[in-house]
Amino acid sequence: xxxxxxxxxxxxxxxxxxxxxxxxxxxxxxxxxxxxxxxxxxxxxxxxxxxxxxxxxxxxxxxxxxxx
Numbered sequence: 001x002x003x004x005x006x007x008x009x010x011x012x013x014x015x016x017x018x019x020x021x022x023x024x025x026x027x028x029x030x031x032x033x034x035x036x037x038x039x040x041x042x043x044x045x046x047x048x049x050x051x052x053x054x055x056x057x058x059x060x061x062x063x064x065x066x067x068x
Contacts, residue, residue, distance in 0.1 A: 024051050 008014045025032035028051060030044045037045065 020055075021048060021052060024048050024055065027051070 008017055022032060025048045028047055030040065030048055032040070032048060
């Protein structure tokens with residue numbers, strides 16, 4: 001079964017992930033908008049994705065450290 005690169009493992013999380021992406025873009029000052037963002041550089045888009053991963057790992061580490 002082929003899957004796209006932008007697939008979400010838990011479909012119910014799509015909306016939350018989109019909000020999270022917009023929040024991170026705002027924190028980084030990346031003018032991300034809904035829909036096509038071809039006006040942004042690869043660096044800008046990559047920084048959003050990279051920072052999202054960093055924040056998710058930090059959150060998981062906190063949960064693991066607290067025993068949750």
